[in-house]
Amino acid sequence: MNIFDLYKKKIIEIVEKAKSEKNIISTDNIEKINVDIPPNHFDCDISTNVAMILSKPNNKSPIEIANILIKLIMTDEVVENATVAKPGFINIKFKSNFWNKFLKDIISKNTNYGINLNENKKKYLIEFVSANPTGPLHVGHCRGAILGDVLSNLISFNKHQVTKEYYVNDHGNQILHFTKSVYLRILEIIKNTKYPTDDPNLYPGDYIIDIAKNILKNNKDLDFNNFDKISKKLTKLAVFESINLIKLNLNNLGISHDNFVSETDLVNNKEVDKVIEKLKKNNFIYSGKIKAPEGEDKSKWVERNQLLFKSTDFGDDKDRALQKEDKSWTYFASDVAYHNNKINRKFDILINILGADHAGYIKRIVSAVDALSGKKNKLVCKVSQLVKLIKDNKPFKMSKRKGDYITVEDLINEVGKDAVRFIMLSRSSDVELDFDFTKVKEKSKDNPLYYVQYCYARISSVFRNINKNISDEIKIQNYNFNYTNDEIKILKKISQWPKCIEISTYKLEPHRIAVYLYELSSDFHSYWNMGKEDKSKRFINDNNIVSDDKIVLLKAVSNVIKSGMNIIGAKTPEKM
């Protein structure tokens, strides 16, 4: 149960009652009230701003309103005490039987505790990674990949339906250069011709050689004498190899997509032509010229007459080109077709995860979705900022020219999948992230993954000591315990879990989960250490028994850590 939602309803009931008894006149803005967590130094469990909200419509001071309301709040059977604080907050402390009810409920829910069932179930499509299929994933792709995956976990944790999709840009010039690179590596193998290293269009990485070898191995009767004749076939083969490489990388990160949608297929199926027609009909397309941006060297600018989409109608700074000079479609044009395809599949919410370097692309694609759906379909774009790699306090540089960038594989081999996932989520995606190799490998408080896992392992060890398993179901007859303030501190933290889930989902900010788990672990470690001086706070007593109230507490903490780590996609080992 979400005690904040629950008590908000209660407060509204109380306000209605006060109105019917003519103690207050107006309940305007009542939907704006909050039930929140009070700051630590107050000895209470929840607080509400209701008096401040009702102050104006009733033409009374918040303190006056609060004093009227606390009399009614005090009559609630679960309330021990209600007080009014400075600007007009009402602080409420529960009787200890309240926490018993709370615990009984969350223990029965197991790892389902925290699911937000207030919303109607929706169909989500989340597109993420979508890296060019020209080689393995590198660190730059990693953060967005994890962000997308964890958002999917979060959304499906809340019982919505999620489809995870990867858009394969297997069309256009980049792919042509890529195919050419593979081709030249093949020639290098079968004809011993030297691979040109000075052509900046060609891909330098050694993995191209592996792709060439694989293609040769599986296509023994293919004739490689004429590039133009086999380029289409070769592109298909090379992209296939590349995507397999990427799938492997993703797999090692614990990520799997439901669909891979091919750009070439969209073009071949004439979906681009169709969507252009649709936009033309609705008057969003014209033939015109784009002006050079201010402040840049305009001498090299070539003005061309081309097919443009009126993205400025939707707030973009310029209209966007759909067709190249040779009349082939631009990347944007086929992406518009792809998004039309998404709209036709009737999702409620579309989400795209993009890297910081593509942030400038958002307005035009959102504009396209607005135009195509008549603003009925919403596309939400989430940007993940750069990751700065640091080793021994020095930045770690990669050179794209040499193709010596650090791959996802390198990263996982160095620090492990779970650490990569947890660290990438430990900060808001809006800020650049320092990924410090040295620290991530440390097994200390510097490393939040271990800190949280250690908490779970400690709980496991208690169960192990009494010959039980942490995942065993527990059966308690009567929830009739008296928790101390130190224990209630942990319970209060646990009570915030549904709120954490709700906000993380609403704002698409999964880092809040990592932060929360760290804080919960901190509260737990703190309590654990109290047991050193105060035996009553140890979980296992002198007779090697764990009392029921402590079992329940342990179980509640471990359930939340378990489900949080499930969402993040990191393991919770019972021993470390």
Added chain:
RNA sequence: GCGCCUGUAGCUCAAUUGGAUAGAGCGCUUGGCUACGGACCAGGAGGUUCUGGGUUCAACUCCUAGCAGGCGCACCA
């Protein structure tokens, strides 16, 4: 020139969708292992939340004008 993101303790970052006395880790400093797991804990010092204006009972949060850093701004994808 324009757009997006960021600016909070010496450093790296949080801050409950506008709440009360802005919190963690690292670093500095004092203390705690015969211990249910010390991969841990308790205490101390450290702040004009980049600046100015505005909205609000209430602003790190929203609006506005600046400053600084990052990313981007053609038919690349």
